[in-house]
Amino acid sequence: MTDLFAQASESPGLDGAHLPPLAVRMRPRSVEEVRGQADILRPGSPLRRLIEGSAGAAGPLSAILWGPPGTGKTTLAHLVATAADREFVELSAVTAGVKDVRAVMEAANRARDLYGRQTVLFLDEIHRFTKAQQDALLPGVENRQVILVAATTENPSFAVIAPLLSRSMLITLTGLDDAEIGDVLDSAARDERGLAGDFVLADDAREHLVRVAGGDARRALTSLEAAAGVAQDGIPIGSQPQRPVPITLADTERAIAHAAVRYDRTGDQHYDVASALIKSMRGSDVDASLHYLARMLEAGEDPRFIARRIVIAASEDVGMGDPTALQTAVAAMHAVAQIGMPEARIILAQAVVHNALAPKSNAAYLGINEAIADVRAGKGGPVPVHLRGSGYAGADRMKEASANASGRKARPYVYAHDEPEGIAAQQYLPDGLHEELADRSYYRPTDRGFEARLQERWRWIRDRLRGR
Numbered sequence: 001m002t003d004l005f006a007q008a009s010e011s012p013g014l015d016g017a018h019l020p021p022l023a024v025r026m027r028p029r030s031v032e033e034v035r036g037q038a039d040i041l042r043p044g045s046p047l048r049r050l051i052e053g054s055a056g057a058a059g060p061l062s063a064i065l066w067g068p069p070g071t072g073k074t075t076l077a078h079l080v081a082t083a084a085d086r087e088f089v090e091l092s093a094v095t096a097g098v099k100d101v102r103a104v105m106e107a108a109n110r111a112r113d114l115y116g117r118q119t120v121l122f123l124d125e126i127h128r129f130t131k132a133q134q135d136a137l138l139p140g141v142e143n144r145q146v147i148l149v150a151a152t153t154e155n156p157s158f159a160v161i162a163p164l165l166s167r168s169m170l171i172t173l174t175g176l177d178d179a180e181i182g183d184v185l186d187s188a189a190r191d192e193r194g195l196a197g198d199f200v201l202a203d204d205a206r207e208h209l210v211r212v213a214g215g216d217a218r219r220a221l222t223s224l225e226a227a228a229g230v231a232q233d234g235i236p237i238g239s240q241p242q243r244p245v246p247i248t249l250a251d252t253e254r255a256i257a258h259a260a261v262r263y264d265r266t267g268d269q270h271y272d273v274a275s276a277l278i279k280s281m282r283g284s285d286v287d288a289s290l291h292y293l294a295r296m297l298e299a300g301e302d303p304r305f306i307a308r309r310i311v312i313a314a315s316e317d318v319g320m321g322d323p324t325a326l327q328t329a330v331a332a333m334h335a336v337a338q339i340g341m342p343e344a345r346i347i348l349a350q351a352v353v354h355n356a357l358a359p360k361s362n363a364a365y366l367g368i369n370e371a372i373a374d375v376r377a378g379k380g381g382p383v384p385v386h387l388r389g390s391g392y393a394g395a396d397r398m399k400e401a402s403a404n405a406s407g408r409k410a411r412p413y414v415y416a417h418d419e420p421e422g423i424a425a426q427q428y429l430p431d432g433l434h435e436e437l438a439d440r441s442y443y444r445p446t447d448r449g450f451e452a453r454l455q456e457r458w459r460w461i462r463d464r465l466r467g468r
Contacts, residue, residue, distance in 0.1 A: 022225035023218045025193045028075050031083070035184050035217060047076065047168050050147070053084030060140050062148035064126070064165065066156050067173025070216030073151035077122035080149055087111050087119040089146075091335040093128035098136045105140045112145070119146045126150040127159030133159045141167050162265055175215020182210050184217045199228045205252045212256050226255035260371040263467075270301070270364040274309055281310075281355040290357045293348060303344040307333035310351045312440055320423040321361035321449035328354045359449025367442040374433065386413040423464045438466060 019025065025300045028034045031041055031051060040047050050063060063080070065073040069282035089104050101121075108119035126134070141164065148168065152159055157169060175185070188194035189201055201209070204244035205227065213220035230251040273295055296306055307329070314329035332351035336344040339394040374380070426435050445451045445458050 001137070022096070022188060022194055022224065023221040026188045026191065026221055026329065028072075029082075031079060033181045034072055034075065034079075036372050037076075038172055038331045040171050042174070047171050049081050050169075051076070051083045055161060059268050060208075062146075062168040064156050064160060064168045065149065065173060066153075066170065066171050068175050068215065070213075070218035070323055071173040071175055072217065073075060073173060074122070074124065077120065077149040077151065077441060080147065081120040081122075083148070085117070087117050088122065089119060090122045090124070093125045093133075094245075095122075098133055101133070101136045104147050108140070108146045121146040121148050122152045124150065125152065127152045127154040127156075131161055134164055134310045138163055138167070176213075176217055177215070178210050181215065181217065181220050182206065183392045184220055188221055188224055195198050195224075195228060198244050199231060202249060205251040208249055208252045208256075212463045223256050225253065227252040230255045240248055241360075273299075274306075277352075278313050278317075281313050281352060282360065284356055285358070286353055288355040289348060289352045293345075293352050297341070297345050297348075303336045303348060304333070305340055307336045307351070310348065310355060313355050314351075316362055316365045317362060318355055318358045318362040319364045320445065320451040320454060321359035322354075323450060325354050339414050359451070361446045361448055363443055363445050363451065367444070370442045379433055379436070381432045383430060386411045386426065387428065421464075423461060425464050425467060428465070 003179075031048065034041060039045075042048065046061070047063065050061065065076060067073060071417050077090075078088065080086070087108070089107070090338070091100055091104065104119070104121050108121070111117045111119050121200075123129075137148060150160070150168070156165055185201065185206060189199060190197050201224075209220055209223050209227070212223060224247075227247050228245075228251075231245050231247045234251070237243065273292055277289060277292035277296065280292055293306065295304065311329040311333055314325040318325040329351050332347045333345045339347065411426070412427050416422050416424040420424075429437060442463065443458070447453050448454065
């Protein structure tokens with residue numbers, strides 16, 4: 001058994017002075033050790049065949065691995081290289097450039113020509129490469145000078161150029177579930193490469209580590225290593241430590257400041273969480289709405305972006321069900337721009353709660369969509385003559401000519417304020433739509449909230465205008 005205590009007596013082993021990080025030491029050495037991703041690693045799957053070196057007569061394809069952090073992208077790239085005895089070169093798009101890519105291609109040609117060995121180029125964070133830099137990869141991928149295994153946490157449809165996507169397998173990885181994260185922790189606690197049985201996790205501490213990992217195996221292992229360090233530091237100097245050393249819930253809470261936030265400000269999760277916020281407010285779930293608001297704020301999302309989404313929701317989903325929701329949202333948007341974080345969280349929370357609790361109506365939203373659809377379909381026709389402007393030279397002459405052309409006598413415009421109740425019963429719609437909308441309407445108020453009070457007046461006005 002590896003004696004971490006002996007190492008720590010010279011220089012702390014758990015803090016990384018002599019040992020590589022726990023997540024590195026526990027990197028799977030074979031497909032069988034990989035946790036999660038069972039679907040993409042099933043026997044016969046494209047990735048499994050690439051790892052096993054049985055990609056077919058045409059040779060192996062390149063692969064783009066898309067998934068959240070800590071799901072095994074780097075591990076799978078290593079397996080592609082080592083399982084079939086290939087050369088392995090790792091670059092990071094953060095620091096590498098076109099010159100580095102070309103140097104890898106030249107070295108790959110030499111390895112193939114002199115030693116008959118294929119080269120795997122693992123390019124981490126490919127979404128950080130510009131279009132020109134990604135273009136430099138195309139010849140090597142096209143001619144299969146290298147097997148490119150590129151990793152990204154962002155949607156490749158937006159982050160990777162189309163020619164490179166079409167020449168590669170797109171493999172989607174998912175976050176590990178709680179059981180799989182628990183297996184990762186248990187294995188690390190007992191494995192000789194890990195904590196070698198010198199520490200034991202209390203059940204509640206294990207549960208806490210699983211929860212804060214957020215499906216990220218690397219985060220789980222890093223948190224475990226930090227918690228083990230806290231537990232070791234708690235042993236009084238000169239005393240005989242208990243073997244194995246218990247890692248308590250208090251140790252994990254001291255080691256971990258807060259839970260991992262599954263969110264990225266520029267990728268697909270940015271839109272997923274924003275969508276969840278909108279749909280939770282629409283569904284009137286205040287707790288869920290505040291949860292997604294908190295996730296966005298904790299991830300460093302621009303509060304002005306959040307405020308704009310709340311304004312849209314106030315009109316699209318609440319509408320005339322509670323017209324004051326839009327007032328609250330607009331006020332919040334202006335206040336957030338002036339105040340900023342952290343106080344802006346309070347203002348945003350007020351607007352979110354108002355939206356979530358307000359009676360919902362999408363009648364105005366549906367109404368404008370239907371009106372736009374009719375306009376795009378070519379419905380409408382000329383503006384009725386009596387509604388046309390008269391503030392320009394020749395306006396009256398043009399109105400008379402239009403009336404004569406239609407075979408109708410020009411009708412005078414009726415000023416609404418001169419009529420009883422301020423309603424002028426005259427035609428407002430163009431001729432075609434006036435007939436078509438005789439028995440239907442773009443705006444159909446609901447019976448919820450403030451809008452319920454509008455229904456009777458809306459029907460009365462509509463009947464007056466239709467001459468009923």
